[in-house]
Amino acid sequence: MSTTDLTAPSSAAERAHDPVTLEVVRMRLDAIVDEMAIAMMRSSGSPVITESGDFNTALFDAQGRIYAYSNYVQFHIGSAKVALQGLLDVVPVEQMAPGDAFISNDSHTAGSTHPPDVSVITPIFHGETVVGFAQSQAHLLDVGGMNPGGFAPGAVDCFAEALRMPPGVKIHDRGEVVESVRRMIVNNIRLPIPFWNDVRSLVAANNTGARRLQATIEEFGAEAFGRYAELAIEAAREVVAERVRALPDGVYEATEWQEGDGKSDELRPIRCRMTVDGDSMELDFSASSEQTDGFVNCSYGALVGSVATAINPVLAWDLPFNEGVLGPLSVVAAERSIVNPAVPAPASNGHLTVGARVTRLVTLLLNRVVERSADAALRDRAQGIWADSWTGGISAGTRSDTGEYFVLFNMDGGLMGAGAQPGRDGLDGSGMVTQISNMVPDVEMNELMYPVLYLWKRVDPATGGPGAQRGGLGVDFAWTLWNCPEVLHTVFLPCAQVPAGGYGGGFPGGGGEQAILRGVDVHAAVAAGEAADPERLRPDAVELCEIVAQGLRIQAGDVFRQRIAGGGGYGDPLLRDPAAVAADVRDGYVSAEAARAAYGVVLAGGDGAGGGGAGAGASAGDGAGSVAVDAEATAALRREAR
Template sequence: MTTTHQHSKVDPVRLEVIRMRLDSIVEEMGIAMIRSSGSPVITEAGDFNTALFDPTGRIYAYSDFVQFHIGSGSVAVEELVKVIGDDPIYPGDAFISNDPHTSGASHPPDTNIISPIFAGEELIGWAQSQAHLVDVGGMTAGGFAPGAYDCYSEAIRLPPGVKIFDRGEPVDAIRRLILNNVRVPALFWNDVRSLIASNNTGIRRLLETIDEFGITEFKECTRLSFELAEKVVRSRISEIPDGVYSAEEWTEHNGHVDELFRVACTMTKSGGQIDFDFTGSSPQTDGFVNCSYGALVGSVASAVVPILAWDVPFNEGVMTAFEVKAETGSIVNPVPPAPISNGHLTTGARVSRVITKLLSEACSRSSDEEILGRSQGVWADSWTGGISAGTDDNDEFFVLFNMDGGGMGAGAQPVRDGLDCAGMMTQVNNMLPDVEMNEMLYPVLYLWKRLNIDSAGHGAHRGGLGLEFAWTLHGAQEVTQTVFAPNSAVVADGFAGGLPGGGSGHRVLRETDAADGYREGRVPQLEHLRYSADELLEINQQSVPIRKNDVLVQWIAGGGGYGDPLLRDPEAVRSDLVDRYVTPAVAHDVYGVILSPDDSAPGRVGSEVVVDVEATAAERTRIRASRVSKAPGDLLTIETSHPAATGEFSAPKHDGSGWYCPASGARLGTGEDWRSSAVRTLTPAARRLKELGVRARERKSDTESLLVEELFSPECGTLLSARVVIESEEVRA
């Protein structure tokens, strides 16, 4: 373990001032980018990052906008340092890159601008800004190419070392070359300039800081900050039991075939070190779901940081506490010509989910209550996207990358529900665009934008709900639509008995009467629309025509629950029902709550309903008994005074006598794992999830089955685990 230099003469107050100054600088860089950009992807949704690095590529400070750019930004700087070697560089230079294979970008639209920082003649660091630019060329507008079979079809590829500004002036030949290959050159160049403005802000503020404190003290403080961050993270890792943990996730549909691609990880924890080994993941594919190594590292960090380093100032020290290994040529570390334009939002998001599973399992076995409380339901993640491109009625070409796709639900926590429309785990500052802003900038008109109540994973604490919205064209006759809904069938797992969340998808309602509704003075809603056809789109699909009077509907996945739903406070269920977060059927069938007056009537439930405490207790006992085929009187009772009775820390525990269910004390065996002692059921996933009140796409395959596995305590009927599993033809044989 790296330890703090005990004899450092650094004043701790000045150390913290410099540390916070660096954080403020990267935040101010982001503000400069927002104020100078004309793209709603940056200004409305915050899809960017800013950072400062030392001369070798170690992170001084990183902004809290999109965390998986931690990996892509770091790799971009490291590769730039390697490429330029001893070549001369000057103040005012700036380098551009976006190639995932050679510069670590998450995908081609995520474009890096990296500028050197000089104090006098000495190179003291790099300013780095990265943002999703609306179009980067390639076969489809917007930079996502479901139809691509190789990376050469996806975008213009800029490797590290391409100088876009030379001593403060644009390199005109490079500018013209790039703009000749993108569909919206004016917007692209303005965003490049906004990234330059961001870097210039960072350079100016950092040099002011060095002038104030001196270069020697600055270097010593940053070195010490690295050590302190590493020390804190390693100390928390030490509270997790040593061992080897394994988990897997599955990427759906590669753009060409509706197959499943494995993301496997083995986590080895020893002392204050964690190693993540992705050996066993699927080979790279010819579809656009391959995850670059930069995105892999960033996706791992996206889960590690909020779980183990939630309050640690982010710098290089956080990253040194874990190692990431992946086979070259795999879906999580591909090589050319693998296409890669959606790998970060599909396979990369599955990486964050599998790391969440591993750390939740490990944290749930800790004796430290703070670490124990970091376990959680899996986040929905896996961005559900829609990109519209066409010419409006004023003959202006436009590309709408709709950032409403960030409205997915978070996983539930041990003490509270998951956030609704939280974004991906990596989006610390997730923002959704204003309806009015999208309608002002693009020829679309929203019909609705609301919570998707078919999405949340139920539990003692409920997973966050996703978003549902619909729009029709207003000011254009037709657009070409690209969609991707990678969280459609293999949905987010719950934890400690929490149930999986619902999935994502798109449908097009053809030739609707939406315009008639507006003419009649009402906003059309789904239940009142008339249409000629209801077209469910593929998980990934491009070149879908959307015409005037068609309606595009998009629904987004929810997070996994935490704890058995029968442990949820009945009053919380009643409140959810009144507020229409759950339906009466879910309140009764999943949560076992009986309300008085009768809650079975259709329509909105009035606030006057109250929980029938005795009937609810009896119904919950009946449900538990049915789970394990026992008579209600033969069950062990739930200890209502125990925190697990309300879902808190309800994962199975281990003591000197073996495993037990914390809600009742029921014993679960003495082996290395408790699962073999549980009552196990396997049910086709789409069917079982529908019974649980959530929507997921049904997979049709001759080679594997998608199932929901539920594990129950045999003596008390408590649900201890619920997850989506894959049963292959070989396993069934």
Template sequence: MTTTTEHDPVAVEIHRKALENIVNEMAITLTRTSGSPVVYEVQDFATALLDRAGEHLAMSSTLVFHAGSSLMGTRLVIETLGDGEVRKGDGWILNDPFEGGALHQADVAIITPTFYGDEHIGWAFSNVHVADIGGSGVSGFAPSATSVYEEGLRFPATRIIENGVLDPNWERYIANNVRVAPLVLNDLRSMMAASNVAQEKLSAVVDRYGSERFREYCEINKSLTEDTLRSRIELIPDGTYHCREMVEYDGQGTDEVLDVTLALTIEGSQMRLDFEGDDQITALINGTTGVAHGWAMVALLTTLAYGDVPFNAGMWRPITIGLGRSGTIVNAEPPAPVSGAHGTAGLAILRAIKGALNQAFSLSTDATIRSRVGAVGDTSGPLTPLAGVGRGGIPVVVFFMDAVAGIGGGAQSSFDGQDLYGSSTTLGVSLASIETNEGNNPALYLWRRLVKNSGGPGLYRGGQSLETAFSLYDTDLVQGALTMAVAQEPANGVGGGLPGGNGLVKAIHGTNVQERLAARQQTLEATIEGTTPDYPSNVGHFVARLGDVVIMRGGGGAGLGDPLLRDPELVARDVADLYITRQNASAGYGVALTDAGSVDVAATASLREKIRRERIDGEPSLPQRAPVDAGIAMVENAEGWSCASCDSQLAVLGENWRAGAVRRTTPAFERLAELDMWTRPRKEAESIRLTEYFCPSCAAALGTDLHQADAEPTPAVSSGV
């Protein structure tokens, strides 16, 4: 750990904010110059400043997982240059996930050097999800691809800009290989404009401080971030914490579920993340080093450093990431396809880190660290990238990201999960305007609404997700893909909270929508007639025609804490607000309502006692009380592991407390169906299991595991290192 005391804290903070303002102005430049709604509406991009060595100075907070690709992409440019001259006006394009400079091929970056006078002082990074990158998949998603060579253009660090001008030969090459060349080329120029802004504004900052003081303050701010993060890691007990997550894929005829495992080790102020994954497969889910580093930083920024620790190179210094052997779904090798890795293997990496950190946080003696235990909402939103011809014969890409922005947030230790939270990485991503999407695409929205029961039950409920439906309009045909990364494994609950509901994607063909529109009749789901094929969650060759309807639903956030401890009045309010159904209130929370919708106090008390008896197949011997810390259902003491609701000991130190709990294991889709919730069942193999653990003495809900049918329980915490 470094110690930084000999400085003017006000001057250093003003300097830091100046750099933060530059990356934000770069972001504003992208939104004001891009012609793609993915950029100016959704804000699917990132901007960053790095020093000469490729260490972060600042990054905008739109898509946080590009912390990994900006770091590795810039260092790739430095490595490619070697001892070559760094020249003003030059710029590099890169999007190769295997080299770490992109999470998938549609994330195209432009990296340019920054100068103060003739002195090379750093690098400006801009990254945009372009509307298309060629290949078999529209907009960079290729569910049918069996190798990376089918997924689109893949640039290593390639000098594409000289003297501030985009190379016309490369320009023509790119234009000939993408579906909507004007949008893609314009986004390249938007990133060049962002680089110009970085150069201009950075020169003004160095003018103010001088180059020597500028570099000094950059190093001080890195050290301050490092010291703060290390001080928080030191509040976590030393030990190794384990978590297992799954990656699913069903787009090539086989319904596959693969495992990702994590051993998270805390030793003093250092954190080590050691991942292992099943063998890579010939589908788009395979992760790379940029994916792992990007999602690892998302996990840290949204738990240990949420909004109160500035992001720069100091954030990386206490962290070590190991990806195990090569050729796996977390450490893939070419020619494995990777175009969906950021939303599949990447999400599994994130959820595994958060799951392990929840275990670690719960054992801290620091109240603030314990309060950062939280449920996850990082399930997936479906995407339907489609290409065709729109109004006036103009090529279009229909790429709505509503369901991604509409993922429900996980419940936290003091409040319900946020509705339409999005993913943890999408801190700056917005829900696109319906009017903008309709104005740019041959599609009409039929509805955009919250999904009942999508948030997992708990003392604090998971956030609700969004469902969107649109109908093809003013076009005869579009084709592309349907892709849903997580349909069978819901977001897992914490401290006795239950999982959230999963999302889905489906299509209705040959509908009566056009006729109803012509007759000026409202079109709701119950009024739509047509054929709904039983598509898998991933379809590589999807065709939609005039009047067809596509429905996209994001997943909901998981619950935190035992649902039987939730205030019945809050449950009744959720029913009245159409957030949950009466069945969900009864089966999930043990709340009985009168015909008028008010709480039936006596019936609720009776129902909750009945549920407690069913949990342990008998009468509880002790009363259940609320744990001291919401979301922490098991506590460690000198004797071992005890229930936080009645103090009964379940295991001695070194043993797995799950062995002393009462278990209930059911297929996840069956258990969620009991709660009037949804997750997709597997068709070709045993479904994913949900194991719930209960205290044998007071029947408190202690935790849940989601796993494959033959998987072992989550390992016990290994105290010490």
């Protein structure tokens, strides 16, 4: 077998093209990865895939460059590239055949964001020639290791975290399952049937992509398709390079902090030195902390994906993602560091902790450089920092009604607040920056699939960072066990000590917290209509959880509560329209106390009221629910605050 050799068109004749055909080819590639995603969701039985969209699909050329990437989870960009390059390093294309599929999940050799993110790669043939690869990756519910669900705070090395599959493990040989490999894998998995079904859904997605790409090449011809696909990559690279040129040259540095590693609550620095030079940008993380024996080490694949996650909405917001977007960028990281660890460093939560902090860090640096640009469109890309750190809760136990063993990876932990934008408030319960198509299972879906009963799920008014534009709110939710006597529970809270920062005078968002309310009479609370009020549950004890904890036991009658962090504000809170503050108070997004303390807004009558009368201010809303602003007292309070 052989590979195609696509090189960038250099001469004017080579660059001459039909723009309509170029757009058709580009959109066809995007449509193919979207169809791959549909195939995966319709064939998977996991709510993490079908309800939450925690996956990616992608097409690569024969050299491992990205043709197209689906709009689901962006930090898989780096891990997908590393996994494919690792495959090409160990399996020559001459040894590949139509119908082959390869699986990997190892953070060190395959660049996986963490072991539960399993990748499947399928070579695509045109005749006897490998013309590309289809790649799918998704979070699977269990991958073995010491903890159900694959997150292992207690692990001191990667060998305890999961079954480690390096690049080159063949699971399909010419379209047939490699049965010996399948048996070896599922023998190490707590949920073998759901796991293998999800692997089959990844293969199905790749097969869909392979068929559609083959049909596209047949339609346009191999030479024309290769030329236009190359032009699409080059066009994206040129746009990003032009935007980098519009930024002032210079060196920009900042530091973020990782909160604990499962062994201690020590703050570990993540440092980036961003150098803008003409049409190139280098992001150097070499001064970051050394790798740790805790589970927060971020694989190099996750590092690249986390950088791309921050770059895309600022420099490539209107572009289809392909290899060209990354062309002007380079990412540097020291070996054996917290952002480029080596064996045996554990990494089962590196992407949601250190990786998410990398995205926050790069966003801050981009804020500092775009605000100095002469390009107004780039200046408008500055923003408050997103909470952008996943609050985890993984429960494992046996249902009392069916006797079935289950693992619940609760996707509600992703409902953090977004950073505010220059012209609008941050999104509430937005998800991470990386989650372009963020979805969360409905309460009813979680209750249908798992033995839990939700008591409440609502935005948390204590979490939005004050600003002229308010940071997005995190979500406050609680559940209790139903038809289950007990679960073992793992939790991690990456945004408790160091909240998301504001920008341009905006204030930080609120941090998160998690607690177990022990010994609640849930049945009585439901009967009395008090189950949704944490102040009226009357638990025997309230047990605040540590930032990271495993082996927690939650029993029937206990209530588990998590409050998710909010996003940072943008601009001085004293510049926020008082009517908007009053509307937030009316809607329950901001408390009356916070309206006065953070925004300098005095409400007429009731909590926070000043000395003005009813006719002294404006109102937000109509009828009994309206909240009036005491305009005179507000102006005086704001003058005093300034």
